[in-house]
Amino acid sequence: MPKISDRGCEMPNSPIRKLAPLSDSAKARGLKVYHLNIGQPDLPTPKEGLEAIKNIDRKILEYSPSDGYRSYREKLVGYYAKYNINVSADDIIITTGGSEAVLFAFLACLNPGDEIIVPEPAYANYMAFAVSAGAVIRTVPSTIEEGFSLPPIERFEELINERTKGIMICNPNNPTGYLYTRAEMNQIKHLVQKYDLYLFSDEVYREFIYTGSPYISACHLVGIEENVVLIDSVSKRYSECGIRIGALITKNKELRKTVMKFCQARLSPPLIGQIVAEASLDADPEYLLDTYEEYVERRKFLIDRLNRIPGVYSPIPMGAFYTVARLPVDDTDVFCEWCLSDFEYEGQTIFMAPASGFYMTPGLGKNEVRIAYVLNKEDLGKALTVLEKALDAYNTLKESQKNNKAINSRIITF
Amino acid sequence: MPKISDRGCEMPNSPIRKLAPLSDSAKARGLKVYHLNIGQPDLPTPKEGLEAIKNIDRKILEYSPSDGYRSYREKLVGYYAKYNINVSADDIIITTGGSEAVLFAFLACLNPGDEIIVPEPAYANYMAFAVSAGAVIRTVPSTIEEGFSLPPIERFEELINERTKGIMICNPNNPTGYLYTRAEMNQIKHLVQKYDLYLFSDEVYREFIYTGSPYISACHLVGIEENVVLIDSVSKRYSECGIRIGALITKNKELRKTVMKFCQARLSPPLIGQIVAEASLDADPEYLLDTYEEYVERRKFLIDRLNRIPGVYSPIPMGAFYTVARLPVDDTDVFCEWCLSDFEYEGQTIFMAPASGFYMTPGLGKNEVRIAYVLNKEDLGKALTVLEKALDAYNTLKESQKNNKAINSRIITF
Numbered sequence: 001m002p003k004i005s006d007r008g009c010e011m012p013n014s015p016i017r018k019l020a021p022l023s024d025s026a027k028a029r030g031l032k033v034y035h036l037n038i039g040q041p042d043l044p045t046p047k048e049g050l051e052a053i054k055n056i057d058r059k060i061l062e063y064s065p066s067d068g069y070r071s072y073r074e075k076l077v078g079y080y081a082k083y084n085i086n087v088s089a090d091d092i093i094i095t096t097g098g099s100e101a102v103l104f105a106f107l108a109c110l111n112p113g114d115e116i117i118v119p120e121p122a123y124a125n126y127m128a129f130a131v132s133a134g135a136v137i138r139t140v141p142s143t144i145e146e147g148f149s150l151p152p153i154e155r156f157e158e159l160i161n162e163r164t165k166g167i168m169i170c171n172p173n174n175p176t177g178y179l180y181t182r183a184e185m186n187q188i189k190h191l192v193q194k195y196d197l198y199l200f201s202d203e204v205y206r207e208f209i210y211t212g213s214p215y216i217s218a219c220h221l222v223g224i225e226e227n228v229v230l231i232d233s234v235s236k237r238y239s240e241c242g243i244r245i246g247a248l249i250t251k252n253k254e255l256r257k258t259v260m261k262f263c264q265a266r267l268s269p270p271l272i273g274q275i276v277a278e279a280s281l282d283a284d285p286e287y288l289l290d291t292y293e294e295y296v297e298r299r300k301f302l303i304d305r306l307n308r309i310p311g312v313y314s315p316i317p318m319g320a321f322y323t324v325a326r327l328p329v330d331d332t333d334v335f336c337e338w339c340l341s342d343f344e345y346e347g348q349t350i351f352m353a354p355a356s357g358f359y360m361t362p363g364l365g366k367n368e369v370r371i372a373y374v375l376n377k378e379d380l381g382k383a384l385t386v387l388e389k390a391l392d393a394y395n396t397l398k399e400s401q402k403n404n405k406a407i408n409s410r411i412i413t414f
Numbered sequence: 415m416p417k418i419s420d421r422g423c424e425m426p427n428s429p430i431r432k433l434a435p436l437s438d439s440a441k442a443r444g445l446k447v448y449h450l451n452i453g454q455p456d457l458p459t460p461k462e463g464l465e466a467i468k469n470i471d472r473k474i475l476e477y478s479p480s481d482g483y484r485s486y487r488e489k490l491v492g493y494y495a496k497y498n499i500n501v502s503a504d505d506i507i508i509t510t511g512g513s514e515a516v517l518f519a520f521l522a523c524l525n526p527g528d529e530i531i532v533p534e535p536a537y538a539n540y541m542a543f544a545v546s547a548g549a550v551i552r553t554v555p556s557t558i559e560e561g562f563s564l565p566p567i568e569r570f571e572e573l574i575n576e577r578t579k580g581i582m583i584c585n586p587n588n589p590t591g592y593l594y595t596r597a598e599m600n601q602i603k604h605l606v607q608k609y610d611l612y613l614f615s616d617e618v619y620r621e622f623i624y625t626g627s628p629y630i631s632a633c634h635l636v637g638i639e640e641n642v643v644l645i646d647s648v649s650k651r652y653s654e655c656g657i658r659i660g661a662l663i664t665k666n667k668e669l670r671k672t673v674m675k676f677c678q679a680r681l682s683p684p685l686i687g688q689i690v691a692e693a694s695l696d697a698d699p700e701y702l703l704d705t706y707e708e709y710v711e712r713r714k715f716l717i718d719r720l721n722r723i724p725g726v727y728s729p730i731p732m733g734a735f736y737t738v739a740r741l742p743v744d745d746t747d748v749f750c751e752w753c754l755s756d757f758e759y760e761g762q763t764i765f766m767a768p769a770s771g772f773y774m775t776p777g778l779g780k781n782e783v784r785i786a787y788v789l790n791k792e793d794l795g796k797a798l799t800v801l802e803k804a805l806d807a808y809n810t811l812k813e814s815q816k817n818n819k820a821i822n823s824r825i826i827t828f
Contacts, residue, residue: 002612004672005521005547006525007525008521008673009672011676018678040476040477042474045474045475050475058459059459060455061459061654061656061690063452063656064656065434096658096684099680111421112548114419132676133419134548165417196416227415239474242475242478242682243685244682261422262422262425264432265425265428266511267511267655268658
């Protein structure tokens with residue numbers, strides 16, 4: 001049997017999806033599983049998007065241009081302008097989800113062995129795309145104690161060497177919900193400028209900011225226009241994860257030309273998804289407001305309840321719809337697995353993403369989980385009750401196992 | 415400005431799409447452009463697929479499983495059984511087009527520097543995906559004189575060294591339309607077995623075979639089940655290029671586990687596309703027969719007319735909907751560009767894919783083009799008239815330029 005590639009072996013399992021088989025088994029046993037693991041909102045897709053599907057009147061579902069329909073790209077210009085992001089249709093390349101945008105950015109910018117610096121915890125799949133490109137992610141840890149704010153910029157600078165090609169951020173941040181401040185963004189800008197680095201900035205959660213502080217896009221940073229690669233996606237803002245429509249945006253012409261070669265190789269982004277995404281740009285402002293307010297409520301509810309569970313701590317996320325919380329357990333990988341395979345409370349259990357998969361430094365985040373607040377408050381409430389019961393049961397079990405061991409070892413020792 | 419990656423520089427431009435801007439300009443000048451360049455059928459998508467779109471009754475367009483919906487994979491089992499390809503739903507991973515299947519296969523199987531052997535001319539994007547994976551494609555030329563049959567297997571064996579990890583074929587072949595015989599497939603099998611290689615087999619055109627000879631899938635070859643990676647796509651068989659639904663199929667469990675990690679990183683294949691593809695499996699047999707017969711007619715018409723144009727030669731393709739034809743010009747790259755930028759006949763021109771982009775060996779295929787017969791016979795007829803007129807005009811122009819040069823050089827010399 002021929003061998004798997006080294007990168008195939010190195011590829012991390014998704015911390016978000018690796019426990020899915022256990023969740024499936026739990027469901028097969030008749031349990032209700034609350035999905036706190038995945039950023040799959042339960043909020044509706046805007047009706048403009050859904051209607052666009054019904055109105056598709058084509059005889060042939062044909063290829064679209066490799067960089068996406070011009071009409072859609074032109075309409076996006078107006079969308080970005082609302083955020084003071086000034087781009088032209090030519091600056092925008094439509095991709096198959098934000099995922100493909102990250103992959104193509106890495107493939108186009110990074111040689112095997114090249115390094116990028118990412119504050120951790122970070123969206124786990126950056127790691128997967130870096131491995132795909134043969135690139136190396138170096139991380140600077142942010143901490144739950146500091147609310148996952150940007151680590152001192154000197155920590156980034158210390159890692160810079162001749163292989164360093166870029167910095168990658170996610171803002172507002174997945175998994176932490178942190179929103180980088182103007183001062184922090186300026187620190188990043190100066191570093192990018194000083195060492196002429198790429199700045200890959202994943203800003204797919206810009207609709208979901210729950211603080212008075214301004215959203216500073218990488219595209220707002222004057223003087224590094226040619227360095228910035230913006231990653232975007234409609235998945236979260238319109239609850240359209242399934243249509244797989246994202247974008248790679250850059251003012252760097254040479255980079256766009258290169259990315260286009262990767263785009264041409266895979267022919268085109270999904271046709272129907274583009275139709276839905278384009279129509280969704282006309283979503284009723286009421287829809288966006290409702291969605292926003294719903295997340296505001298959920299966030300308040302979640303963080304408040306989390307912090308009242310004994311031993312649990314979550315900082316207050318400022319954006320996106322995740323938080324990284326600390327649990328009173330040694331190893332959330334074991335605990336999250338146990339919740340799915342060995343625990344139930346009134347026929348229910350929970351699926352959380354162990355945070356270790358979002359850290360690259362071994363040992364970090366062992367007692368943290370990422371929780372997505374993409375469920376309605378009622379379900380969220382039930383899920384949190386299950387979490388509380390699970391923590392109780394788990395720690396009681398651990399305690400008794402320890403005692404048994406102690407007894408056993410005494411028996412053996414005596 | 416930070417540097418583009420080496421692989422980004424190496425990435426080939428798509429020979430199918432690189433002239434698209436010239437075609438757009440021609441259209442902007444008011445010309446009718448006949449697309450012979452791209453495998454975008456003008457035949458309708460089956461109504462079962464189109465109706466499935468209308469019947470989508472979801473409130474949320476959510477992620478699907480990373481390996482695709484189980485219901486779709488289970489239904490595919492029956493589809494493949496009709497071709498005596500015996501696979502289970504677990505052997506099938508749904509991908510974003512056949513393109514992603516090739517990319518993930520290469521990423522999962524090939525290390526940077528590893529080699530695969532491909533008979534050329536070959537589908538140009540294999541090259542692009544190999545570059546993406548840092549792998550090297552070695553080619554064995556097939557020739558128009560031999561009707562693009564499999565080159566002697568010894569030519570393949572001569573290229574095998576410690577870096578050789580696989581063989582890639584496309585059967586029926588894009589761009590040549592060749593269908594590998596049972597004897598040829600057995601030769602490939604023995605080589606794969608002898609050196610324990612991967613056999614990547616792209617069989618997306620299996621519906622379109624116009625000869626009594628049997629279709630031998632790589633999955634029919636007994637004894638190399640763990641070596642075979644089947645690449646598939648619904649794009650061509652249902653005229654659904656835009657929905658981006660393909661598949662990677664292998665009995666090799668370890669490989670599937672690895673490919674799944676790449677799948678999880680990009681979250682999921684397109685949701686709506688899967689719905690359309692699943693429904694299309696119920697397409698009226700009449701639809702498939704009509705489509706088939708239409709291609710039979712077009713093929714006959716195209717090849718017959720091509721071979722009656724002075725200086726043009728095309729072998730008779732046995733499958734797919736392409737042919738590689740030889741034209742009486744020195745350089746089809748120049749000629750194809752000229753057709754789009756400098757020529758018109760009664761307000762029309764043609765867009766063909768220069769064959770050089772399908773060869774890796776420099777200099778091969780310089781006087782060949784790939785022609786897709788995806789247009790109705792009337793348009794195909796008009797396109798062929800344009801081709802005939804264009805060849806005439808081009809060669810007359812070349813002749814007069816040569817004479818002018820001769821005159822000029824005489825003037826200078828005297």
